[in-house]
Amino acid sequence: MTEQTPDEIMDLRGVPCPVNAAxxxxxxxxxxEGEVLEILIDDGEPIENVPASVESxxxxxxxxxxxxxxxxxxxxxx
Amino acid sequence: MSNPASIYLDNASTTAxxxxxxxxxxxxxxxxxxxxxxxxxxxxxxxxELEKARAxxxxxxxxxxxxxxLFTAGGSESNSLALLGYCxxxxxxxxxxxxxxxxxxxxxxxxxxxxxEGFEFSVCGVxxxxxxxxxxxxxxxxxxxxxxxxxxxxxxxxxxxDLKELGSITHEHGAVFHTDAVQSLGKEALNxxxxxxxxxxxxxxxxxxxxxxxxxxxxxxxxxxxxxYGGGHERGLRPGTSNVEGAAGFASALGAISESDLARxxxxxDGLIRRLKAEGFRVNGCIERRLCNNVNLSFQGNGKKALFxxxxxxxxxxxxxxxxxxxxxxxHVLVAMGxxxxxxxGSLRVSLSKWTKASELDVFLEALLHFARDGQT
Numbered sequence: 480m481t482e483q484t485p486d487e488i489m490d491l492r493g494v495p496c497p498v499n500a501a502x503x504x505x506x507x508x509x510x511x512e513g514e515v516l517e518i519l520i521d522d523g524e525p526i527e528n529v530p531a532s533v534e535s536x537x538x539x540x541x542x543x544x545x546x547x548x549x550x551x552x553x554x555x556x557x
Numbered sequence: 558m559s560n561p562a563s564i565y566l567d568n569a570s571t572t573a574x575x576x577x578x579x580x581x582x583x584x585x586x587x588x589x590x591x592x593x594x595x596x597x598x599x600x601x602x603x604x605x606e607l608e609k610a611r612a613x614x615x616x617x618x619x620x621x622x623x624x625x626x627l628f629t630a631g632g633s634e635s636n637s638l639a640l641l642g643y644c645x646x647x648x649x650x651x652x653x654x655x656x657x658x659x660x661x662x663x664x665x666x667x668x669x670x671x672x673x674e675g676f677e678f679s680v681c682g683v684x685x686x687x688x689x690x691x692x693x694x695x696x697x698x699x700x701x702x703x704x705x706x707x708x709x710x711x712x713x714x715x716x717x718x719d720l721k722e723l724g725s726i727t728h729e730h731g732a733v734f735h736t737d738a739v740q741s742l743g744k745e746a747l748n749x750x751x752x753x754x755x756x757x758x759x760x761x762x763x764x765x766x767x768x769x770x771x772x773x774x775x776x777x778x779x780x781x782x783x784x785x786y787g788g789g790h791e792r793g794l795r796p797g798t799s800n801v802e803g804a805a806g807f808a809s810a811l812g813a814i815s816e817s818d819l820a821r822x823x824x825x826x827d828g829l830i831r832r833l834k835a836e837g838f839r840v841n842g843c844i845e846r847r848l849c850n851n852v853n854l855s856f857q858g859n860g861k862k863a864l865f866x867x868x869x870x871x872x873x874x875x876x877x878x879x880x881x882x883x884x885x886x887x888x889h890v891l892v893a894m895g896x897x898x899x900x901x902x903g904s905l906r907v908s909l910s911k912w913t914k915a916s917e918l919d920v921f922l923e924a925l926l927h928f929a930r931d932g933q934t
Contacts, residue, residue, distance in 0.1 A: 497593070498604050498607075505608060505609065
């Protein structure tokens with residue numbers, strides 16, 4: 480499933496906490512079950528907070544991977 | 558209104574709250590407690606409400622992205638933030654700005670503040686209908702002009718300026734264009750993706766939203782610096798705990814305005830203007846390009862005395878803008894339009910809302926006619 484092509488991609492780099500998590504959860508709520516949202520978030524506070532916030536909203540993180548630029552890619556099941 | 562018999566015709570000052578906006582805010586107040594900056598679930602929930610409101614308003618103004626919209630406490634703050642924030646951030650590139658003579662005091666006084674900080678500003682005149690003189694406007698640009706600010710629709714006489722033309726002239730001179738769109742949002746078409754506008758100021762309470770919330774549109778890529786400090790809210794440009802309830806009410810009120818509301822106001826406005834003219838009153842401002850809810854008139858009498866006489870009967874109108882009507886200074890807008898002393902002295906602004914009834918205008922006109930004839934209503 481982690482290899483699944485994302486149905487939606489959001490670049491949330493530069494978006495502060497918790498607005499990054501809020502926007503991701505709002506997007507997930509619009510998607511159908513089984514679809515995958517890919518988000519890009521900054522290192523530091525965002526990677527510390529966003530995964531926990533997404534999981535608190537009962538969404539499953541399928542992939543969490545740091546990219547060569549230092550930012551993070553997350554894939555989340557809607 | 559507390560008095561059901563009263564007739565409120567001062568909707569350019571502020572408006573009664575849209576019930577849907579009250580409901581949207583009430584659910585926030587009653588059911589939700591999170592600070593939109595907290596990272597726990599309650600905080601994320603509040604941030605989601607804020608972002609929903611931001612996206613809804615951004616969609617209504619045709620912004621390319623919700624990120625282009627910054628929540629503020631209202632129109633005056635938005636105007637100040639745009640002018641101070643941009644000019645201070647770009648001081649190295651120039652030191653000059655242009656404002657029109659009929660701007661709201663929050664633009665004119667901010668320009669004066671920038672003057673005290675070493676900037677220079679030019680004031681562009683208007684014609685007898687309140688329209689910014691485009692030839693004069695164009696001539697005021699010079700090397701080092703950073704910004705020009707012209708309101709979309711005037712708060713006193715309702716004249717609507719051509720943003721496309723004025724913004725294009727500004728861009729041709731390498732400056733950014735700000736417009737105070739506080740009176741026009743919800744009444745005039747505003748599509749930021751198509752207009753050459755870099756900043757636009759808005760306020761919720763002019764369109765049946767709550768007081769204490771406004772917004773500033775900032776075109777993506779336009780750099781400003783904050784004027785207050787101490788938090789990362791609103792991209793670090795407007796620190797302070799987010800007014801989630803206000804934002805929800807703002808979005809709801811804006812979404813509740815319909816084309817039929819505007820058409821009805823236009824019809825009532827035109828009817829009132831016709832009748833006023835037939836009775837010998839002068840109507841100030843542009844007839845063709847005018848806000849759908851504005852009537853500004855002059856008569857051979859004292860406008861302020863008329864205001865108080867009408868107020869005694871529970872009919873509420875205004876002389877000039879609400880921000881200035883408590884001052885004994887003549888309207889700078891009417892003066893800039895070249896009206897004579899008596900026409901300024903005897904002026905009244907009547908501003909309708911989507912709930913104004915034809916019968917209320919009948920009562921107003923009858924009372925005004927009595928006052929104009931006998932000095933009492």
